[in-house]
Amino acid sequence: MTLRPLGDYLATLRAATPLVHCMTNYVAMNSTANLLLATGASPAMLHAPEEVAEFTAISAGLSINIGTISAHWADAMLTATATAHEHGVPWVLDPVAVGATRYRQALCAKLLAAKPSVIRGNASEILALNGLASRGRGVDSTAATEQAVDAAIALAKKNGCIVAMTGESDWVTDGTQHYRINGGHPLMPRVTTLGCGLSALVAGFVAANREAPLGATAATLACFAVAGERAGSNAQGPGSFQVALLDALYQLTPDDLTTFSQLEAIHGA
Amino acid sequence: MTLRPLGDYLATLRAATPLVHCMTNYVAMNSTANLLLATGASPAMLHAPEEVAEFTAISAGLSINIGTISAHWADAMLTATATAHEHGVPWVLDPVAVGATRYRQALCAKLLAAKPSVIRGNASEILALNGLASRGRGVDSTAATEQAVDAAIALAKKNGCIVAMTGESDWVTDGTQHYRINGGHPLMPRVTTLGCGLSALVAGFVAANREAPLGATAATLACFAVAGERAGSNAQGPGSFQVALLDALYQLTPDDLTTFSQLEAIHGA
Amino acid sequence: MTLRPLGDYLATLRAATPLVHCMTNYVAMNSTANLLLATGASPAMLHAPEEVAEFTAISAGLSINIGTISAHWADAMLTATATAHEHGVPWVLDPVAVGATRYRQALCAKLLAAKPSVIRGNASEILALNGLASRGRGVDSTAATEQAVDAAIALAKKNGCIVAMTGESDWVTDGTQHYRINGGHPLMPRVTTLGCGLSALVAGFVAANREAPLGATAATLACFAVAGERAGSNAQGPGSFQVALLDALYQLTPDDLTTFSQLEAIHGA
Numbered sequence: 001m002t003l004r005p006l007g008d009y010l011a012t013l014r015a016a017t018p019l020v021h022c023m024t025n026y027v028a029m030n031s032t033a034n035l036l037l038a039t040g041a042s043p044a045m046l047h048a049p050e051e052v053a054e055f056t057a058i059s060a061g062l063s064i065n066i067g068t069i070s071a072h073w074a075d076a077m078l079t080a081t082a083t084a085h086e087h088g089v090p091w092v093l094d095p096v097a098v099g100a101t102r103y104r105q106a107l108c109a110k111l112l113a114a115k116p117s118v119i120r121g122n123a124s125e126i127l128a129l130n131g132l133a134s135r136g137r138g139v140d141s142t143a144a145t146e147q148a149v150d151a152a153i154a155l156a157k158k159n160g161c162i163v164a165m166t167g168e169s170d171w172v173t174d175g176t177q178h179y180r181i182n183g184g185h186p187l188m189p190r191v192t193t194l195g196c197g198l199s200a201l202v203a204g205f206v207a208a209n210r211e212a213p214l215g216a217t218a219a220t221l222a223c224f225a226v227a228g229e230r231a232g233s234n235a236q237g238p239g240s241f242q243v244a245l246l247d248a249l250y251q252l253t254p255d256d257l258t259t260f261s262q263l264e265a266i267h268g269a
Numbered sequence: 270m271t272l273r274p275l276g277d278y279l280a281t282l283r284a285a286t287p288l289v290h291c292m293t294n295y296v297a298m299n300s301t302a303n304l305l306l307a308t309g310a311s312p313a314m315l316h317a318p319e320e321v322a323e324f325t326a327i328s329a330g331l332s333i334n335i336g337t338i339s340a341h342w343a344d345a346m347l348t349a350t351a352t353a354h355e356h357g358v359p360w361v362l363d364p365v366a367v368g369a370t371r372y373r374q375a376l377c378a379k380l381l382a383a384k385p386s387v388i389r390g391n392a393s394e395i396l397a398l399n400g401l402a403s404r405g406r407g408v409d410s411t412a413a414t415e416q417a418v419d420a421a422i423a424l425a426k427k428n429g430c431i432v433a434m435t436g437e438s439d440w441v442t443d444g445t446q447h448y449r450i451n452g453g454h455p456l457m458p459r460v461t462t463l464g465c466g467l468s469a470l471v472a473g474f475v476a477a478n479r480e481a482p483l484g485a486t487a488a489t490l491a492c493f494a495v496a497g498e499r500a501g502s503n504a505q506g507p508g509s510f511q512v513a514l515l516d517a518l519y520q521l522t523p524d525d526l527t528t529f530s531q532l533e534a535i536h537g538a
Numbered sequence: 539m540t541l542r543p544l545g546d547y548l549a550t551l552r553a554a555t556p557l558v559h560c561m562t563n564y565v566a567m568n569s570t571a572n573l574l575l576a577t578g579a580s581p582a583m584l585h586a587p588e589e590v591a592e593f594t595a596i597s598a599g600l601s602i603n604i605g606t607i608s609a610h611w612a613d614a615m616l617t618a619t620a621t622a623h624e625h626g627v628p629w630v631l632d633p634v635a636v637g638a639t640r641y642r643q644a645l646c647a648k649l650l651a652a653k654p655s656v657i658r659g660n661a662s663e664i665l666a667l668n669g670l671a672s673r674g675r676g677v678d679s680t681a682a683t684e685q686a687v688d689a690a691i692a693l694a695k696k697n698g699c700i701v702a703m704t705g706e707s708d709w710v711t712d713g714t715q716h717y718r719i720n721g722g723h724p725l726m727p728r729v730t731t732l733g734c735g736l737s738a739l740v741a742g743f744v745a746a747n748r749e750a751p752l753g754a755t756a757a758t759l760a761c762f763a764v765a766g767e768r769a770g771s772n773a774q775g776p777g778s779f780q781v782a783l784l785d786a787l788y789q790l791t792p793d794d795l796t797t798f799s800q801l802e803a804i805h806g807a
Binding site: 025026027028029030031067068069070071097100101102103104189190191192193235236237238239240242243 | 564567568571572575576581582583584585586587588589592593596610780781782783784785786787788789
């Protein structure tokens with residue numbers, strides 16, 4: 001099975017403007033909403049136990065990010081992911097800094113039971129989530145992406161999901177097929193919560209392309225990679241980069257995405 | 270009774286720099302604070318039950334937005350609005366996505382009992398708040414603004430307040446007098462929480478122009494409409510638009526507002 | 539004892555990229571993370587009681603900001619500051635609007651018991667924290683900086699810490715040595731939470747320069763003063779200013795900081 005031209009997934013997203021229920025960290029909420037709106041999805045943030053199941057059930061996709069987790073939020077996330085699982089709403093797990101504390105590890109174990117469609121993290125997070133020994137320091141990736149590819153594949157197989165691992169190069173795998181995506185810009189790690197926003201955008205792409213979650217995830221990473229390169233070409237620093245990234249995602253056409261994506265199928269990874 | 274030239278309300282706001290107590294959603298907090306500071310009000314965000322009444326009582330205005338509501342926040346909002354009602358502090362209700370869940374409907378019913386000075390929402394929200402059958406999907410307006418004008422007028426009469434309904438055209442009514450405001454830019458719905466910030470800014474304008482809440486509300490909408498047009502004229506996308514909007518609100522003079530507002534009195538709406 | 543050239547402290551920060559555990563208000567979280575990343579520190583935001591001590595213990599510095607405080611957060615802050623005190627992790631207190639409510643005053647009294655390394659506030663906050671009669675209105679400084687210098691010195695002596703008081707001119711003192719730092723730009727108070735971000739950045743500088751907290755704090759203030767001047771020179775308003783400030787902090791070299799800082803030792807203050 002091969003992927004469709006990546007621009008097709010973006011065209012489908014824009015036609016559908018999928019409603020993405022985002023339960024994400026406080027740092028990322030505003031920037032995530034703006035990244036989704038710029039690209040063509042429709043974000044909604046809410047988390048109260050009194051309404052979370054009702055809302056997840058009418059959403060096209062769900063994004064779960066544990067960055068600033070606390071007990072009430074964790075409970076609501078478990079309700080939302082159970083609802084998503086029950087109603088067939090695709091959902092994405094972003095296991096922020098899962099290696100940093102035992103609390104995060106225990107919560108992620110519970111969340112995995114509700115069968116995420118996609119897991120999106122950096123190499124440290126993917127290694128930690130797969131039960132390997134890496135303990136990340138905070139939210140930055142300290143393990144080289146390449147070293148963590150085996151962990152990503154194992155995690156995808158074990159959980160029957162897509163795993164997207166981002167860093168200097170991005171990787172996406174369903175456990176059987178593997179792709180590498182190049183692009184982006186060195187300023188990207190100097191802007192906070194771009195990875196968090198990417199995870200929520202994956203939920204939008206997968207919601208709009210439900211029959212093809214692997215391609216939809218690859219297309220999301222490619223959007224960031226192509227738009228990131230463009231944004232970086234004129235940026236003076238992380239401030240102007242962040243502004244230019246939103247503009248570039250807004251301006252990005254499906255044809256551009258297909259033409260400029262640096263996607264490579266990896267055999268025997 | 271006619272409105273004063275709209276720039277007058279802005280001049281009064283800038284002279285008073287009213288302290289606006291904002292209890293708003295997590296997504297909107299930063300952008301709301303920046304919109305108020307750029308225009309000339311003084312925002313403060315706090316919500317703890319231990320201090321909320323003490324602070325509302327010394328504030329010039331209060332803004333309540335239920336976007337990321339949960340039980341503790343709802344209780345504190347009821348305390349704050351009761352305090353505002355008791356002390357004569359004007360307050361604005363932004364009933365985000367009130368049509369989406371029963372929890373929001375129940376909370377808004379309680380908040381209405383504390384007599385908001387102004388309600389600001391999109392057409393879906395105004396319809397839902399008025400008890401009509403529209404159920405919005407999330408936070409976007411799906412009902413045409415024009416169709417909801419009757420609901421806005423009814424809501425204003427029922428609650429003895431101003432209703433501001435925003436969309437491609439904005440409407441403002443006190444139940445008896447009605448105005449339409451044109452302007453703005455198609456990029457505005459691609460930037461998150463501009464409506465939330467607008468609601469808080471209405472609280473600032475009404476706080477600084479307490480004898481004239483209808484004109485103050487119209488002037489706030491006109492500020493966004495004029496500044497939005499200017500911001501959009503050079504923006505490359507939603508990133509640069511958001512930056513330009515803050516600059517345009519900061520640069521907007523009272524004379525500009527009076528001159529370039531597209532305000533129209535509507536008879537027999 | 540004299541300070542090293544201020545650029546030295548910035549060079550040390552960039553070499554160390556210290557992990558700064560930030561417990562700050564909702565308004566400031568995103569902008570604070572971006573200010574730290576742009577300058578060269580590594581921010582992490584988390585606050586759950588289940589993990590906060592574990593994380594503070596592995597952090598290089600801690601920043602505590604009470605802007606949108608509530609009971610759960612206050613408890614977690616007391617745990618984090620006790621952990622920091624026990625493990626020798628330097629920490630910064632930002633007593634936002636401490637004069638505004640009794641709740642804030644009581645909480646700050648408890649936080650002071652855990653011995654902050656640095657207190658960073660505006661003149662109203664420093665006066666209130668020192669027990670003087672000033673009651674700030676919200677988060678703006680209403681008392682002139684100069685009048686509050688005596689309070690800053692007294693507060694530093696009483697608590698055995700550095701006090702950084704910011705305003706049109708900034709002051710920094712350890713109770714014995716006092717410095718004034720000029721620079722910055724009139725647009726800075728028109729952008730929300732720059733002071734909050736500054737406090738967190740102080741935690742990064744002090745973490746990377748543990749033997750010299752006075753110089754590290756002065757260098758942080760000077761970074762904002764120099765970068766703020768540069769950002770303001772081309773800004774059209776608070777929107778473009780905020781973008782340009784992040785770019786300027788990113789571009790600022792240690793040599794620039796040493797050369798362009800307006801630092802003045804004050805004798806007999």
